[in-house]
Amino acid sequence: METRTWTENGTPVTKEKTVAFSGHRTNRIAKFTADREKLFREVAFDTFAAIESYCIKKGYDTFLSGMCEGFDLIAAEEVLNLKKRYPHIRLKCVVPFKGQAERYTQADKQRYDTILAQADEVVTLQDGYTEGCFLRRNDYLLENSAFLMVYYDAVAIGGTFYTLKRAVEQKKKFANVCYNRR
Template identity: 55%
Template sequence: MNDNKKKTLAFSGHRMNRIRIGKEELSALIQAAIIHFYLQGYRIFLSGMAEGLDMLAAEEVLKAKEYYPDIKLHCIIPFKGQANRMGTEDKARYESILSGADNEICLSEKYYEGCFLRRNDYLVENSSQVVAYYDNVPQGGTHYTVRNAHKRGIEVFNLFGRELEYHHFYQDELLMGWGRSLFNVRAVSYEQAVESIRLLGFRDVYELDEHPLVAYDSFEYLLETNTPVSPEGNKGQATIEYLKCDSLKTAVFSNADTRIAEESQNTIRELACLLSEKKLADELDMLPSGLRDKNNPGKYAEAYQEKYDGYLKNYMELLSKL
């Protein structure tokens, strides 16, 4: 298998009147599949440019090119003048797709009986992965393509009956104290879910409540940022934390890397505590032990707590910027 074929994926699917889900949901599935397979090394995406899934997939590839410039869309046209058989709206979409495509391969100068099947053969022969919407009814061009792919040992990723799964993540925020939001990403795989977060720019989840991939559903206040992030309910996958504070504003850490972030934040906090206590002691001309609550030596007396908290906040902000 040549290198181009190893990284080439072909789309195949029914017309919209045979597809059982709405266009918006189908678009989300296709986009998720594109990201999923891009992460596996696929860079060239083939569309047979038929009405229905083919053109919708081509449009989603062009959208993906906005954040993956190395993606290539190749339009495989069965015969010259294919669009002349389409309605006005689909013909306009067809021409728009061709204008944004990286390559246009026309297999015949004119229509002939069987040209669509030859187009389908080309898709399978020149790819190592097929993404299809196939309803398992043994008739039509998609059935022919899927059967051909299986005969050649090419994997078929079928969108029919497939739903985007929810993967759970956390966003930690440094406010007056730490808060944590739980949010969900609908994706075909955990890896694609993580990539979707990266592509959204790691913006605050509260800005993304209307985005089709992300929705938050809870918030809790934390005493510290080292509260465990559990993979429970996430099919055993480790979650990631998005830590938001002055020094970690755009950083995303996996569970393994969170320890590094926590150690850094704990070091900053320890130093800020020492500086705050010294400043408070110098200002009041008291020994640090004299600032403590007699009934609870681990805490500052109520009279000093507010002042100490103010110093601590200022030192945390200053040290986080270093």
């Protein structure tokens, strides 16, 4: 059964053509590297290529980012970069609570605000932080997508582990950008 919602201009958005992102935060991604800038350029490049080949070229057109610093912001930026080639694709930011970026670095706050300003849609799930709000956001991402793209280092702890485990239980298709790097 196809789930449909509608954009402001009346274009249908289907769960079956929607990709969600889940991945580690900046410090976990860069845990074992000395050259963080180079690593993050490479992760961004790999993410761009994966979104294009695994998703856009297979008909996916809507992308959900949970907007955490690290992989979520990288993936959202790469969707926005890909919109220059594929103007029909959409970025939907799923913010777990108002004020999510208050503790981000100044640079990540700027990236966050820039992404939100360019997104096709922003959904804020609740007014303030509560325990479990990130897991509820992750559940929302899974409930509203057919494909999951992760940056997961195979360590069985954290929100990305939780999300990928639930996706596998639901027999969702997924791709791991971290494995593509090895």
